[in-house]
Amino acid sequence: MAQPTPIRGLGPDSELGQAARRILAGRLADVRKPEAKLSDELDDDGVHDMRVATRRLRAAIQVFRPLGGLGKLEVEVKRLQDALGDVRDLHVQAAWLEEVAKKARREKPDTRAGIAALGKARLAGLKAKEKRLRSELERWASRTVPRMLRKVDALEDDHRFGGRRVKEPLHWRVRRVRKRMQVYMDAPDAASAHALRKDLKKLRYELEIFQPAFRRTLGALVEVLVPLQEGLGELHDADVRLEVFERLAAGGKPRERKAARALLPLIREGRAKRSAEIARELQRWHAEAIPRRLIQVLM
Structure with a gap:
């Protein structure tokens, strides 16, 4: 699992607003890293890394939501997370079936054709899910990211981070x-x-x-x-x-x-x-x- 970017320079006496701005900016940057990989091909690793990064970003939004103005952004991030999850789940199923099919060639050749049919059926909906994901990626880049940057920059709270x-x-x-x-x-x-x-x-x-x-x-x-x-x-x-x-x-x-x-x-x-x-x-x-x-x- 990809690790989040460490946020340096924060401590228990940092202002909560400052911590929120820096952490949310870091989590947003972590989502954008694998985004570039997915511009050409929705490969398994890129989809997985971006899905994990969106989960971490949502967790940060939920934590800092009391500071205000982040509720709608969480909904937008969840839209992207769900689209990534739909594609990722099919990738996982297809990979498992491919592994099982290789074993069946040696041990149960009579079931190989059936396993291949199952794999094909599992992937039948992949194109539609990939199309939806590409649409969500465009929405994310053109609408959600600019809104998030504006909201994050405006967060203020003078309570202690710790x-x-x-x-x-x-x-x-x-x-x-x-x-x-x-x-x-x-x-x-x-x-x-x-x-x-x-x-x-x-x-x-x-x-x-x-x-x-x-x-x-x-x-x-x-x-x-x-x-x-x-x-x-x-x-x-x-x-x-x-x-x-x-x-x-x-x-x-x-x-x-x-x-x-x-x-x-x-x-x-x-x-x-x-x-x-x-x-x-x-x-x-x-x-x-x-x-x-x-x-x-x-x-």
Whole structure:
């Protein structure tokens, strides 16, 4: 995953308005870096990097929204994020099917044609989604970016960057993640895993934003979040894949049904493996008291 540009020169005594202007400008610059790559070809890496960057930008907008004037901009950024996500999701599915097809050539040649048909069906809507993404990229560059630059330059707030106004929402976010973890451990289904993943991601992005506001570094603890977040992302991909292929196995065309049924055991096996890895990671979080340590650092 691409890392955000470090924001230098901020500390706990910086003005919140100054911190907001600099951080939002940095997150906007991070979105614009992969944008240039996508002008000619919507390649997988460029789409992925820009999608992650828009998530971080949205997180920063949500954090600094109380300063005023950012609500509509968040809607605009989400439009771009959603268009990037639609293309990225098809890229991920196609890559997985391509990998499985290579294995099928050696082990199950009779299902190869069905897997190829599934891959073709998955990519059938890609052109339309790419067309929408190109339209959103044009809107982003011509309308959203100029508006965002004007709004960001006007942000003012003389509260301390490391004050209570910052710490209380972060404490709330850590407590929310801890509750989501407990819900998932009690019932580790797709819905509880997805909810935990979303809140963990938001926590990570918010901690990245406010890291300069704390004299004691958050860097090491932020990195602790990464394996669990990535594991939950892989579990989510497996859950989406499972839902899609169960539907195809029940109601697809004859060749697609056969291939989907052949692939379902592999998908379920992969999901079980991801689930076991997450269980071990959650045990580590409990053993190392990571939520409590986060709260202590944020005091």
